[in-house]
Amino acid sequence: GDSVTQMEGPVTLSEEAFLTINCTYTATGYPSLFWYVQYPGEGLQLLLKATKADDKGSNKGFEATYRKETTSFHLEKGSVQVSDSAVYFCALSHNAGKSTFGDGTTLTVKP
């Protein structure tokens, strides 16, 4: 079956540092890939998505590129802010059916 593996956390960075959160997946075919974010006290919300190989999703300064050859979808941001502190989940979905999520990576950004 499908699976998603995220780098283990927690991750603690200073403000303006570079962020990478690794995500790799195992799936048949060509799933759509997503990053969701959960801010403290809030529900999960979509951060960015990519629907085919080599697509780059971007939002709020975050980027991730769908790499079919390495089955990866790593999340990056060039300069994090305190307000980026949250839990980040990588996920995949086939044809808008069920989504499979990673276990989440907690990011804390210190001023």
Place this chain on the structure above:
Amino acid sequence: DTGVSQNPRHKITKRGQNVTFRCDPISEHNRLYWYRQTLGQGPEFLTYFQNEAQLEKSRLLSDRFSAERPKGSFSTLEIQRTEQGDSAMYLCASSPLTALSPGELFFGEGSRLTVL
């Protein structure tokens, strides 16, 4: 607010009791999903509907769990004879199922179940 709404937000119950959660999706969304999340884990798929049809149910889901979406609008998730292992956050999400948003989920804030 026209987001996904879940009720109750928190339910505390004794082992063996039945509980029911309700989800009101975004009105124009025809797909509705239920997930379960425990501390330190990602959401785990339970079931999903397209309109009123239940299209998939997790094989890991005990027969004590049942979900309905009778008119293709709101949905209920019932857990019968609750066990302590059922304690978790139950998440509902909806999706518009368009070519522009394949698989994109809009989540509610969840219903937290505590079984004593």
